[in-house]
Amino acid sequence: MSSATPIPQPPGVPILGNVFDVDPSNTWWSLKTLAEKYGEIFQIKVLGHTIVFVASAALAEEICDEKRFQKYVGGPVVEIRALVHDSLFTAYDHEESWGIHHRLIAPQLTPEAVNSHFSELLACTDELITKWKTLGAATKIQPLEDLNRLNLEATTLTLFGKKLNGVNGSAEDIRKADAVLKAMEDSTSEAIKRPTRPIKLLNTLVYGSKFKKAISTYRAWAVDIVDYRKKNPTDRKDLLYTLMNQTDPETGAKLTDAQVIDEIDTMPIGSSTAPCAVTCAILFLLQNPQVITKAREEIDTVAGTSPLTAEHIPRLQYVAGIVRETLRLSFAAPGFNIEPIPKKDDKSPVLLAGGKYQIAHNQTMIIVLAGVNRDPAVFDDPLAFRPERMTGEAFERLPAGAKKWFGNGKRECIGKHWAWQFLVVVTARLIRELDFEAVNPSYQFKQDGWFNVRPVGFEVKVKARGA
């Protein structure tokens, strides 16, 4: 008989199990609440199916060991395959396409490749800053809306060489960019909800046509990008060039036209996490004005009165601390899925924490970053926003399991250098050039049911610094 500690589980109800412990329209918020109650590990059972959730840094580090565990592609990730098929994010671990796409795309997202687009990111950010400086100090805005537009603009320009003018362009250009963002959001949010609907037929009968329409609008946008490149030949050797022309160095494979569209559509889905994080940074900064003062001192020391350059970025260590502390407390990408690597003919249970816990050989697990990132065993006063703990040696000393906001191992975020540059540049410029005021100073972080965590209904007033 096993001496393992039973994995905690909410009591649930007969037959249906824990169906009422997770709100299908806001799954990640329910998991955050359960992590706060149960701690390092817990499980739920729904109609006989068990899912284990890991919410401590130590256990997260253990199940990020790629000799024992791998990414699990299931639930919403499988549903997103209706949109982007076997693209990087949604490919099963065993699919050959993952390696081909990864080898092609990774060189376009190295720190050097990202730096080569620095001036384009700066120009897109100028558009946002100009827009926000001229709004009028009494105007209330939801910063996430414009930051989403900025992210789409910067992703499309730097990776695919096309300007949308969707941040501060004509009303028609902004409307077109918003339609792309809406199609992306409609398709991905429907993908999140489909696995949790108890009556599967509803997915087809009630929600099927809206899902298909969103997918077709979002794919049409990617087709436009390819057409635009064909009609406007250029020497740019950007990600679009790679997707359309290059061959995998290992297999000689080239992407099909449909796979090119899959990967174009995948990138804004991945990068949509970044504006959610910047919006959270604005919220945390308003709650901690002393951090703004310190960051301004650093930016003045590093850049003086000059515009930011790529060389300034690694020297903005305190701003880097703000970004990391924001990633920790926002858990903007709220988690990722893991399973034990299948072993032929071995169905023995898998032990965790040196045998303290025991799980099935094929157990699906989800890392809940709301628990991991705020683990009291790692962070003193885990809810406090303290950029200092995310800089220099203090940051280096943190266990690897507490730094998983970009995922893990070979399936770690391929866009993390792009994201880093976006997060540091945009956060530094907002701090340096603008003053924000919260519309509701006692606003409490609320999340809707999307796959990224974003502060819903958070409003600010914004003006040029010191105006």
Ligand code: HEM
């Ligand atoms: C704050 C910004 C970001 C965060 C926190 C973030 C987080 C993550 C996480 C946690 C994963 C792992 C998902 C899993 O294991 O299922 C991931 C994967 C991925 N991300 Fe990001 N991401 C960010 C920005 C970006 C950007 C800017 C891009 C593209 C330019 C991107 C593209 C991707 C792709 C394609 C994958 C799948 C990689 C693979 O499985 O090979 N992400 N990201």
